Amino acid sequence: MENIIEQIRADALAEIENASSAEEIKALSVKYVGRKGLITLFLRNISSLPKEQRPSAGQEANVTKQLVEERIEEALQRIEGLSLNSSDSIDVSLPGRVAIPGILHPISQINQQISNIFKRLGFDIAEGPEIETDYYNFEALNFPKNHPARDMQDTFFVSDDIVLRTHTSPLQIRIMEKTHPPIRVIMPGKVYRCDSDLTHTPMFHQVEGLVVDKNIGFSDLKGVLTTLVHQIFDEEISLRFRPSFFPFTEPSAEVDILCVICRGKGCRVCSQTGWLEVLGSGMVHPAVFENVHYDTSQYSGFAFGMGVERIAMLKYGIDDLRKFFENDFRFLRQF
Numbered sequence: 001m002e003n004i005i006e007q008i009r010a011d012a013l014a015e016i017e018n019a020s021s022a023e024e025i026k027a028l029s030v031k032y033v034g035r036k037g038l039i040t041l042f043l044r045n046i047s048s049l050p051k052e053q054r055p056s057a058g059q060e061a062n063v064t065k066q067l068v069e070e071r072i073e074e075a076l077q078r079i080e081g082l083s084l085n086s087s088d089s090i091d092v093s094l095p096g097r098v099a100i101p102g103i104l105h106p107i108s109q110i111n112q113q114i115s116n117i118f119k120r121l122g123f124d125i126a127e128g129p130e131i132e133t134d135y136y137n138f139e140a141l142n143f144p145k146n147h148p149a150r151d152m153q154d155t156f157f158v159s160d161d162i163v164l165r166t167h168t169s170p171l172q173i174r175i176m177e178k179t180h181p182p183i184r185v186i187m188p189g190k191v192y193r194c195d196s197d198l199t200h201t202p203m204f205h206q207v208e209g210l211v212v213d214k215n216i217g218f219s220d221l222k223g224v225l226t227t228l229v230h231q232i233f234d235e236e237i238s239l240r241f242r243p244s245f246f247p248f249t250e251p252s253a254e255v256d257i258l259c260v261i262c263r264g265k266g267c268r269v270c271s272q273t274g275w276l277e278v279l280g281s282g283m284v285h286p287a288v289f290e291n292v293h294y295d296t297s298q299y300s301g302f303a304f305g306m307g308v309e310r311i312a313m314l315k316y317g318i319d320d321l322r323k324f325f326e327n328d329f330r331f332l333r334q335f
């Protein structure tokens with residue numbers, strides 16, 4: 001009888017020793033010490049042994065059972081410890097992966113902010129084609145063929161007569177052709193120029209504005225643009241209207257803000273001038289009104305256009321425009 005239990009013990013210990021997975025060990029536990037396990041059955045059958053053999057067989061079987069249970073426990077711990085260190089298992093002590101929610105791109109944020117300011121001022125919002133005819137992009141805006149002002153815009157030509165729009169100003173013409181004054185509208189969108197360096201990318205965003213009505217004067221232009229600049233930057237910021245030239249406005253003015261870096265003392269960012277240019281504007285040129293058959297004795301208006309990336313760079317103090325287009329989340333999530 002003792003030979004049998006000894007044999008069972010030897011087999012059990014050897015098999016436990018050789019087992020390499022938790023599943024194998026659990027199967028061995030069932031095989032030897034489970035309800036119908038070999039050691040359990042042996043213990044249950046002790047009563048059928050001759051009386052004198054029962055005590056020693058019982059004792060031997062109980063010691064074996066305990067030993068096998070201990071070895072099973074040890075083997076399980078050993079295997080679980082191993083699997084914690086192996087690379088293909090799950091480490092339940094690692095912190096979970098956080099799903100990072102997306103954010104609006106800073107250019108979209110500035111675009112929205114500008115739209116909201118103008119919505120409160122009662123402006124409509126309009127959009128139009130990015131592939132334009134020479135007529136809308138230049139001719140109707142009073143850039144005659146061979147006019148040197150065309151050189152200010154490094155144009156991508158699709159064909160002799162078709163261009164990628166170099167500015168959002170052609171939308172002024174499209175809107176005026178379709179509607180009658182009073183007009184109060186802003187026109188955000190992408191524009192394209194053949195240019196690429198720290199402060200220029202081949203595609204960028206502009207917001208165009210147009211107001212046409214009876215008795216619109218330069219003071220209206222100043223009022224609207226002062227409100228705009230104060231709301232985008234801050235109420236305290238100083239601005240100035242500096243005479244300039246655009247073919248489609250007369251008089252024309254560029255709007256500068258006091259340099260956000262040096263506060264007017266002069267630094268590298270403002271090229272020592274103390275001022276930073278933020279947008280172009282002017283009273284709509286009579287030649288433009290004539291192109292859309294508006295009666296210039298009745299109506300007058302003003303227009304303006306600004307680069308959205310430029311505003312974002314000034315507002316957030318960013319010195320490399322290309323960062324907006326690289327989509328590095330470490331950069332974008334700061335806004």
Ligand code: DAH
Pocket residue numbers: 166167168169208209246249279280281282302303304305306
């Ligand atoms: N279209 C001009 C540009 O791309 C910006 C501009 C200047 C727009 C004056 C206007 C304006 O409407 O009145 O540089």
